[in-house]
Amino acid sequence: MMRLLLIVVVLLALAAGGVFFLLENPDRFKSQITQVTERSTGYRMTIDGELSWRYWPPIAINVNNLSLARGDDSPFAEFETMSVDVDLMPLLTQQTVIDVNDLTLEGGRIELIVDEQGQANWEISTPSSAPDAAQSEGEASALAGTVQQLSVRDVSLVYQDKTTGTDYELTLHNLTTSELASDKPFDMGLALSLRDNEADMSAEISATGRVSFQSDSGRANVSDLVTSVELIMEGQAYPTLTLTTDGHWRPEESALVLNRNNVQISSLRVDMTGLVSLAGEVPRFDGVIKMESADAARLGQDFDTELPVEYFQFESDFGATPDTLSFRTLEGKFDNTDFKGSAVVSLGTPMKVKTDLRMNRVNSADYLAETNPKTNPEIKASGAGTNRSDVPADSEVIPLELLRETHADATVRIGNLTYDDYLLTKTKLTINNDGRQLDVVGNTNVHDGKVVFTVNSQLRERPVTDITLNIEGVDVAKLIEMPGITGIIAANSDLSFDGSMLSDINNNLTGQSRFNVKDGSLDVRPLKSVAQTVDMLRGKTSSISEWPDIMPFNHMVGQHVFQQGTRTGQILNAEIENLSITALGGLDLQAETLDYDVTAMFKQTETGAFKVSKQMAGIRWPLSCSGSINAAPGELCFGKDGAIQDLVTDIIAQDVKRRGSEKLDKLIEEKVPDEYKDIANDLLKNIFK
Numbered sequence: 001m002m003r004l005l006l007i008v009v010v011l012l013a014l015a016a017g018g019v020f021f022l023l024e025n026p027d028r029f030k031s032q033i034t035q036v037t038e039r040s041t042g043y044r045m046t047i048d049g050e051l052s053w054r055y056w057p058p059i060a061i062n063v064n065n066l067s068l069a070r071g072d073d074s075p076f077a078e079f080e081t082m083s084v085d086v087d088l089m090p091l092l093t094q095q096t097v098i099d100v101n102d103l104t105l106e107g108g109r110i111e112l113i114v115d116e117q118g119q120a121n122w123e124i125s126t127p128s129s130a131p132d133a134a135q136s137e138g139e140a141s142a143l144a145g146t147v148q149q150l151s152v153r154d155v156s157l158v159y160q161d162k163t164t165g166t167d168y169e170l171t172l173h174n175l176t177t178s179e180l181a182s183d184k185p186f187d188m189g190l191a192l193s194l195r196d197n198e199a200d201m202s203a204e205i206s207a208t209g210r211v212s213f214q215s216d217s218g219r220a221n222v223s224d225l226v227t228s229v230e231l232i233m234e235g236q237a238y239p240t241l242t243l244t245t246d247g248h249w250r251p252e253e254s255a256l257v258l259n260r261n262n263v264q265i266s267s268l269r270v271d272m273t274g275l276v277s278l279a280g281e282v283p284r285f286d287g288v289i290k291m292e293s294a295d296a297a298r299l300g301q302d303f304d305t306e307l308p309v310e311y312f313q314f315e316s317d318f319g320a321t322p323d324t325l326s327f328r329t330l331e332g333k334f335d336n337t338d339f340k341g342s343a344v345v346s347l348g349t350p351m352k353v354k355t356d357l358r359m360n361r362v363n364s365a366d367y368l369a370e371t372n373p374k375t376n377p378e379i380k381a382s383g384a385g386t387n388r389s390d391v392p393a394d395s396e397v398i399p400l401e402l403l404r405e406t407h408a409d410a411t412v413r414i415g416n417l418t419y420d421d422y423l424l425t426k427t428k429l430t431i432n433n434d435g436r437q438l439d440v441v442g443n444t445n446v447h448d449g450k451v452v453f454t455v456n457s458q459l460r461e462r463p464v465t466d467i468t469l470n471i472e473g474v475d476v477a478k479l480i481e482m483p484g485i486t487g488i489i490a491a492n493s494d495l496s497f498d499g500s501m502l503s504d505i506n507n508n509l510t511g512q513s514r515f516n517v518k519d520g521s522l523d524v525r526p527l528k529s530v531a532q533t534v535d536m537l538r539g540k541t542s543s544i545s546e547w548p549d550i551m552p553f554n555h556m557v558g559q560h561v562f563q564q565g566t567r568t569g570q571i572l573n574a575e576i577e578n579l580s581i582t583a584l585g586g587l588d589l590q591a592e593t594l595d596y597d598v599t600a601m602f603k604q605t606e607t608g609a610f611k612v613s614k615q616m617a618g619i620r621w622p623l624s625c626s627g628s629i630n631a632a633p634g635e636l637c638f639g640k641d642g643a644i645q646d647l648v649t650d651i652i653a654q655d656v657k658r659r660g661s662e663k664l665d666k667l668i669e670e671k672v673p674d675e676y677k678d679i680a681n682d683l684l685k686n687i688f689k
Contacts, residue, residue, distance in 0.1 A: 083102070168196055168197070183213070203230060206228045292311075338360045352409075438459060464497075466495070508564060553609045555576075560573075568586040580601045
């Protein structure tokens with residue numbers, strides 16, 4: 001018995017001595033490790049440092065200063081320390097499958113460079129050959145069967161593509177996984193920093209989730225992968241972005257299937273499902289996208305911009321490449337507006353937008369910065385709308401920078417469009433802009449009639465713009481918001497100006513308009529006021545003084561001319577049956593005021609709405625109209641200072657002439673013989689002119 005025990009003790013001592021001999025000489029595994037790496041990856045591994053054992057806790061091999069390279073090239077990856085905790089006996093007995101309890105990689109730098117010819121320093125042109133089938137069992141390399149835990153810390157990666165100017169720096173602060181085994185899901189967590197040197201952008205990224213690989217097909221699956229991104233661009237920090245992803249990778253198709261990809265940033269939520277294909281020349285996504293924000297004001301504040309809507313959401317069949325976003329079947333809602341259509345956005349400089357949209361209703365007051373309490377703090381604080389004095393002194397009417405940076409081929413249809421106090425129905429706008437020329441064509445129904453207009457702008461350093469406008473069958477009182485005139489108007493205008501600001505229209509607008517108004521009425525209080533003053537001076541009452549304040553008429557025709565801007569030089573001529581009106585002056589679009597000298601003259605007729613006595617016909621009635629654009633004629637127009645006395649003198653002089661002519665005609669008729677009447681009329685006909 002004692003002999004047996006002695007034999008056992010001796011064998012154990014020999015085994016222990018053998019183990020410690022192997023532990024004291026770990027460099028014997030260098031070639032084995034490098035061979036496994038090269039046969040598995042095709043890369044050449046070099047271990048410049050020593051291999052050493054870490055005895056506790058637990059026993060592991062430490063590898064210092066190792067690098068990876070492509071063939072005989074310089075290394076593209078260098079690592080400071082790798083620690084491998086392996087099952088000892090399979091390693092010592094040269095088994096081909098070794099279980100790794102813990103694999104830790106700490107400190108290192110990876111440089112992935114694409115040169116000017118498009119050659120990448122990590123790509124292997126010739127696949128590494130498989131192990132020779134005749135390789136002896138003694139030369140067979142050990143392969144890892146299971147890694148119980150993987151840990152990577154403080155590894156930096158540089159990616160540069162000199163053909164595109166791409167320049168990224170990534171620092172992997174920490175990567176840990178649960179058990180890594182073939183065809184078995186594992187949990188992982190990572191934290192890294194990313195910087196885009198070209199775009200002055202940096203990000204802190206963390207992620208957790210579950211991943212699995214299929215050894216037979218090479219497919220990979222991710223589930224409940226939650227990624228958090230804290231982004232800084234050009235020194236500005238943005239709200240944290242959170243992504244939740246479920247999907248799988250299909251290597252045979254070079255495609256990533258997204259069963260779920262949810263993005264949350266500020267109050268914006270984006271849901272995407274579909275397929276990311278890497279098989280073509282550029283990556284491509286095809287699927288469905290849903291986007292919504294229940295608090296668009298907060299979203300705008302977080303991104304230092306103004307979003308006039310309170311709420312929006314849409315869904316679309318969606319396609320995307322690095323250069324193009326395609327919303328093929330777009331349908332959604334913002335505030336009280338439903339919309340549908342399609343849109344294609346070509347990214348780059350300039351950006352190009354092609355779209356066809358239909359909206360059921362839009363209230364433009366909700367989306368104009370000057371009148372929208374959601375975007376104008378002063379209005380929001382006072383609880384009131386914008387008054388005329390709040391209108392900016394000058395504003396851009398041709399947004400040059402925007403038009404040069406964003407090209408458009410757009411068609412927009414709106415069922416009901418509310419603009420100021422106008423309700424426009426069946427509105428259609430077509431916009432074409434190539435950065436050199438802007439063409440806008442629009443038509444709409446408004447106040448029982450139709451309006452058609454075109455705008456053509458040559459987008460030079462100083463733009464030149466031509467405008468045509470046609471109006472048919474519109475209620476003129478509602479159209480111009482002036483209670484002094486009513487009727488149904490038909491008009492056409494040809495106008496032009498150069499420049500891009502409202503002040504440019506004020507200063508150099510030219511063109512003319514022709515119009516006619518049927519079945520209308522005119523506020524004649526200014527004329528009555530002058531007539532009453534004249535009557536008082538003459539001591540007689542004229543028929544004009546007894547007119548109603550609003551006189552009906554059957555027909556008005558006229559034209560209006562802009563000679564050089566809107567402020568001065570305008571000429572308006574109008575004929576309202578037997579009443580002629582001429583106005584000279586202008587209006588200020590910025591101050592929203594007008595100032596005209598007006599002359600009215602009555603023709604002598606036996607019929608007509610504005611029939612007057614012979615004493616009043618043929619006399620120029622001077623008026624001055626000045627004040628707010630929105631005031632009624634009865635509040636704007638008055639007898640011109642210093643001109644009423646001249647008007648009275650003209651009326652009296654004309655009356656004297658008329659009476660003298662009538663008396664002379666009577667005397668010739670009664671006293672002159674018939675054979676001399678023609679001679680007398682010729683001699684005396686101009687005596688009272």
